[in-house]
Amino acid sequence: MTYPEERLAPVTYLPGARPPEGPPVAPAQPRSAEFRTAESDHDEPVSLRDVVADAVERDTERARKRAENVALHALTRRGMSRREVERTLRARELDEETIEAELERLEGVGLIDDTALAQDLVGRLQERKGLGRQGVAAELTRRLLSPAAIEYALELVESSDELARAKELAEARARQLRSYDRETAVRRLSGYLARRGYDGGTVRAAVAHALSERSASSVRFR
Numbered sequence: 001m002t003y004p005e006e007r008l009a010p011v012t013y014l015p016g017a018r019p020p021e022g023p024p025v026a027p028a029q030p031r032s033a034e035f036r037t038a039e040s041d042h043d044e045p046v047s048l049r050d051v052v053a054d055a056v057e058r059d060t061e062r063a064r065k066r067a068e069n070v071a072l073h074a075l076t077r078r079g080m081s082r083r084e085v086e087r088t089l090r091a092r093e094l095d096e097e098t099i100e101a102e103l104e105r106l107e108g109v110g111l112i113d114d115t116a117l118a119q120d121l122v123g124r125l126q127e128r129k130g131l132g133r134q135g136v137a138a139e140l141t142r143r144l145l146s147p148a149a150i151e152y153a154l155e156l157v158e159s160s161d162e163l164a165r166a167k168e169l170a171e172a173r174a175r176q177l178r179s180y181d182r183e184t185a186v187r188r189l190s191g192y193l194a195r196r197g198y199d200g201g202t203v204r205a206a207v208a209h210a211l212s213e214r215s216a217s218s219v220r221f222r
Contacts, residue, residue: 060098067094067102075106079117082107083144114146119152121145127155130169133157135197165194166202170210185211 064103067089076078082103089099107110118140125131125139133154141151173192177185186207193203 013018035073044145057084063094063098064101066092067098068105070094071102071111073128075111080112080141081114081145081149082112083146085112086185086188087144114149115152118145118149119156122153122156126161126165129196130165131196132166132198132202134199135195138197162198163202163205166198167209168195169193170206171213174210174213182211 017168070089071085074085084101085106086099103112120133121140121143122136125136129135131139135151136157138151145153157183157190170189170193173189174185177188180188189207189210190203193206194200198206
C-alpha cells in the first residue's frame with residue numbers, strides 16, 4: 001500500500017535561531033497491514049482449549065497436594081483404616097477422583113493397611129481393655145475396617161485365651177463384690193463380662209470359676 005506524500009507546514013524561526021542543517025525529516029509512516037500480519041505470524045497461536053487445559057491441570061495438582069497433606073496429618077496422630085481416611089478426605093470436600101487417587105497412593109506405600117491395623121487392634125483391645133471376641137468385633141467395626149480384615153483378625157482370637165482372660169477379669173471383679181449375696185454377685189459379674197463382649201458360654205464359665213474361688217480369695221457372699 002502506498003501512502004500519499006505529506007507536506008510539512010513552513011517553520012518560522014525566532015530571531016537569532018539558525019535552522020538545522022540537512023534536509024527536513026519526514027514523519028514516520030504507519031506500518032502496513034501486510035507487515036503487521038507477517039510480524040504476528042511468528043507468534044504461536046494459543047487456543048481457548050489450551051488455556052482451559054492448563055487451568056484444569058493446575059487445579060488438579062492443588063487438589064492432589066491438599067489431599068496428601070490432609071491424609072498425612074491425620075495418619076501422624078494414629079493408625080487409620082482406609083474408610084476412616086476416606087471419611088476425613090470427604091470432610092474436606094475433595095472430589096471423588098482426588099480422594100480415590102490418594103487412597104490408592106497411601107495403600108501403595110503401606111501407610112494404610114486394614115489387615116495389619118485389625119491385627120494390631122485385636123492385641124491391644126484384648127490386653128489393655130480385656131475385651132472378648134464380640135467386643136473386639138464391635139470395636140473393629142466402629143473403626144470402619146473392611147469385613148475381610150475383621151474376619152481375618154477375629155480368627156486370631158483363641159477361645160482358650162479368651163476364657164482365661166474372662167476368668168481373670170471375673171476373679172478381680174468378684175473381690176469387689178464381697179458384700180453382696182451370691183445371686184447379686186452372679187448378676188453383676190455376668191453383666192460386667194457381657195459388656196466387654198464375652199459370649200454367654202464364656203461368661204457362665206468365668207463367673208462360676210470366680211465364685212468357686214471365693215474361699216481361697218477371701219470373698220464371702222451372704
